[in-house]
Amino acid sequence: MNEQAPVVRVRDLHKSYGSFSAVNGISFDIQLGETFALLGPNGAGKSTAIEILEGYRHRTSGDVSVLGTDPQKGGLDWKARLGIVLQSSTEAGMVTVTEQLTHFAGFYPHPRPVGEVIDAVGLGEKAKARVSKLSGGQRRRLDVALGIIGRPELLFLDEPTTGFDPEARHQFWDLIQGLKGENTTILLTTHYLDEAARLGDRAGVIIGGRMIDIGTIDEIGGVDARVPFVRWRDVQGRLQQKRTHEPATLVAALVSELGGEPVDLEVVRPSLEDVYLDLVRSQGAAESDGRVGSNAGPVRAPETTERNA
Amino acid sequence: MSLITLGASRIGYETKIYFRSPDTLFFTFLFPVVMLSIFTAAFSAGGNVGTQPDGTGGISVGAYYLPGMVAAGMLLSGLQNLAVDIAGEKSDGTLKRLGGTPLSPFSYFMGKIGQVFVTGVIQVAFLLAVANFVLGISLPTEASAWMTFAWVFVFGTITAALLGIAMSALPRSGKSATAVVIPIMLLLQFISGVYLQFYMLPAWMQNFASLFPLKWMAQGMRSVFLPESFAALEPSGSWDLGLVALNLGLWLGIGLILSRVTFRWIRKDT
Structure with missing residues (x-):
């Protein structure tokens, strides 16, 4: 593998179960050291796509390369370079946190020190506790710990912070920032858009098995999706909202019109969450219009958005 | 690591x-x-098993049941234990997690079979100790009996373990595993001479039991723990250790093939 080759390369990936198409032609690359966030509603095909990359499922068609290897042919040496955090599991957990991590560390050629990993995920006080005695959030941290114990080059995180309290989520973000600092490549799925915005370098939005948009976090949805909102209360006390590229001009006009400060004035730039929700809604509308697959409508075609292809 | x-x-x-x-x-x-x-507490009042017409001789109920219990222990430690255990690991995500690590299926199976072997040895040692020191059942003293014990035990335990791995593919979920597996185990124990005296069973039932490995494990163990005179009670009038070896060998092969063919880290997608 040369330096320029992407860590993950997916081209026209399809996966169908009978007549149901779970993944319907997605393409993307992830470069070395990059964190790529895969977004989309439940059942959109994110987990199916990820499990194909992890080697769990076989694809129906398309090309996939992960760390230079086809996941369907990946052997133990290939798996040793991956870290996989699956969606939650319910293992019986008759071993302690330390026992479990020590055991898993033994699978890998260059594991991280167990104590270090336990501290990094904030389970220091639970190191000697049985896994079965951990809370849901603590189990999730152990899942993450097991995912990084082998010092992976590529880390898959499938909804890693589900069930975390806000403090735990912020600790987790710091942990991931640390891994990014070590040049770990990360593929993340999450329903928390602030998480994707915080950790991701780029994001892709999958809906109905298709990649409907892909780009850096501040490009997703296109320029139009990022037009700021101006909100205020008019003289009758009703909430007003206008989208404009020139919010300052609008606010100035409001001030002169109202003869003073507008009540509850806000100028808001759409967050990733706003942009994402717009994409999901417009995709839903496009699907009910039967326009999916054509380049019409508010959704940009994947071909034009694959900047890193 | 290797x-x-x-x-x-x-x-x-x-x-x-x-x-x-x-x-x-x-x-x-x-x-x-x-x-x-x-069994010892419940049936000892009924007198010895295999007594002479004049009521003398024979062996205690406990001594008669000991070989069956040794065989049942092999079956439970191997087949029941692994079938339930692995079905549970399939449905609770343990196997999926392991499948994403560089652990090879070989090492995984070595762990399972090794666990069956280690726990099976401790189990039988504990059983024999209780039988001898608590229930007063005397154990064989000849080396040849213990040689037979060793090969029947090793052979039977590994066979049971492999069949357990194969059978773990049967339950649809971890929750249903005990409900699927335990009745089959109970049935086998009833017809194979564990709970009921094998020589008392009708011929058709004996023949049916002969299709499965537990009957042969129990027969091998009877040859170890029962007096030579009890061989006359066997269907053929002898211990048939050659047939025991042959049948266990056959089931070992079946177990090996089935466990290799059916095992998946995760349920196969279509």
Whole structure:
């Protein structure tokens, strides 16, 4: 593998179960050291796509390369370079946190020190506790710990912070920032858009098995999706909202019109969450219009958005 | 780390989990001891088994049931234990997690079979100790009997373990595993001479039981623990150790093939 080759390369990936198409032609690359966030509603095909990359499922068609290897042919040496955090599991957990991590560390050629990993995920006080005695959030941290114990080059995180309290989520973000600092490549799925915005370098939005948009976090949805909102209360006390590229001009006009400060004035730039929700809604509308697959409508075609292809 | 070293570390890990699981400890590990104690307490008043017409001789009920319980222990430690254990690991995500690590299936199986072997040895040692010191059942003293014990035990336990791995593919979920597996195990124990005296069963039932490995494990163990005179009670009038070896060997092969063919880290997608 040369330096320029992407860590993950997916081209026209399809996966169908009978007549149901779970993944319907997605393409993307992830470069070395990059964190790529895969977004989309439940059942959109994110987990199916990820499990194909992890080697769990076989694809129906398309090309996939992960760390230079086809996941369907990946052997133990290939798996040793991956870290996989699956969606939650319910293992019986008759071993302690330390026992479990020590055991898993033994699978890998260059594991991280167990104590270090336990501290990094904030389970220091639970190191000697049985896994079965951990809370849901603590189990999730152990899942993450097991995912990084082998010092992976590529880390898959499938909804890693589900069930975390806000403090735990912020600790987790710091942990991931640390891994990014070590040049770990990360593929993340999450329903928390602030998480994707915080950790991701780029994001892709999958809906109905298709990649409907892909780009850096501040490009997703296109320029139009990022037009700021101006909100205020008019003289009758009703909430007003206008989208404009020139919010300052609008606010100035409001001030002169109202003869003073507008009540509850806000100028808001759409967050990733706003942009994402717009994409999901417009995709839903496009699907009910039967326009999916054509380049019409508010959704940009994947071909034009694959900047890193 | 090599496959063997990893497998050895799996044996330690699996054995630790075995002894920390209350269900396994009771329904697999202690079950033969509990059953032997109950049988001894319940039926001893009825007198000895295999007595002369004048009422003398024979052996105690406990002594008669001991070989059956040894065989049941092999079946439970191998087949029941692994079939339930692996079905559970399939549905609770353990196998999926392992499948995403560089652990090879070889090391995984070495861990499972090793665990069965280690716990099976401890189980039978405990059973024989209770039989001897608590229930006053005398154990064989000849080396040849213990040689037979050794090969029937090793052969039978590994066969049961492989069949357990194969059978773990049967239950649809971890929750239904005990409901699917335990009735089959009970049925086998009833028809194979564990709970009922084999020579009392009708010929058709004896013949049916001969299709399955437990009957042969029990027969092999009877040859170890019962006096030579009891061979006359066997269907053919002898212990037939050659047939025991042949049938266990056959089931070992079947177990090996089935476990290799059916095992998946995760349920196969279509």
